[in-house]
Amino acid sequence: MSNRLISFDTETTGLDYKTGDRVVEIGAVEILGRDKSGKEYQTYLNPDGKEMSEGAAEITNISNEQLKKAPKFKEIADEFIEFVKGAELIIHNAEFDVGFINNELNLINHEVNDIRDICSVYDTLIHARKTFPGQRNNLNALSTRLGISGYDRTYHGALLDAQILADTYLNLTGGQVTFDLSESEIKETKDKIENKSEDVNFLKFNAKGEDLSEHRKFLEILGKKTDKEINW
Numbered sequence: 001m002s003n004r005l006i007s008f009d010t011e012t013t014g015l016d017y018k019t020g021d022r023v024v025e026i027g028a029v030e031i032l033g034r035d036k037s038g039k040e041y042q043t044y045l046n047p048d049g050k051e052m053s054e055g056a057a058e059i060t061n062i063s064n065e066q067l068k069k070a071p072k073f074k075e076i077a078d079e080f081i082e083f084v085k086g087a088e089l090i091i092h093n094a095e096f097d098v099g100f101i102n103n104e105l106n107l108i109n110h111e112v113n114d115i116r117d118i119c120s121v122y123d124t125l126i127h128a129r130k131t132f133p134g135q136r137n138n139l140n141a142l143s144t145r146l147g148i149s150g151y152d153r154t155y156h157g158a159l160l161d162a163q164i165l166a167d168t169y170l171n172l173t174g175g176q177v178t179f180d181l182s183e184s185e186i187k188e189t190k191d192k193i194e195n196k197s198e199d200v201n202f203l204k205f206n207a208k209g210e211d212l213s214e215h216r217k218f219l220e221i222l223g224k225k226t227d228k229e230i231n232w
Helices: 054-060 064-068 073-084 094-107 124-131 139-145 158-172 183-198 209-226
Strands: 004-012 023-032 035-044 088-091 120-123
Touching (some): 004 054, 004 158, 023 054, 023 158, 035 158, 073 094, 088 094, 094 120, 124 139, 124 158, 139 158
Parallel strands (some): 004 088, 088 120
Antiparallel strands (some): 004 023
16 A cells, blocks of 8 residues: 555546546545645546536536636646556545546557556445445445535535545544453453342243233234244
8 A cells, every 4th residue: 555645536527438428627635644635636627529418517516618718638647647646546436437537548548548557546435335334335425424524515526525535535444443451451340240240130021811812913913024934
């Protein structure tokens, strides 16, 4: 793992570069020593005539008119490569962003044709799915779950999402608090638990005829719902 991490995100005209969609914004945030260094990279990009899809324009608030004045990827490619080279890229759903950025590199025949040749990649979505299985793990849901706040999330933006992702990554990978208990402390705790258990009084309950009948009916209903034989 590189000592230099970069939280990275893109905004695009649509969802599939294979059908001609292009990158319209790049955002990157440097992380050093488990803290944001304050060094960032951001640029809008002219997508060479490819217009924003209705959905992309709605969530990013980026207009086609605005992008006409932006530089083309070939004009910023080298400075972008210089910023990320040698770092570990922190990306949420890395397959999407890596696919798009590699497409941009290949369209201009850049000497770097795969960003993974000069950077390693850490996908926070994969890590989140392992940590929170069965839950929604898009960046908004994950960052909210981890208590990331202080950002205006009215619209998505590559730099904004990179900033949120940096905080999310640091929280997600913050590690677990460990406890260093001496043997005497462990024994003392164990003795207290055992002494407490001696003081517990259990209430005995004997079911009567009507109770048993109702219980059997409940088990029959439960058995039909679960399609299993219930016997307790």
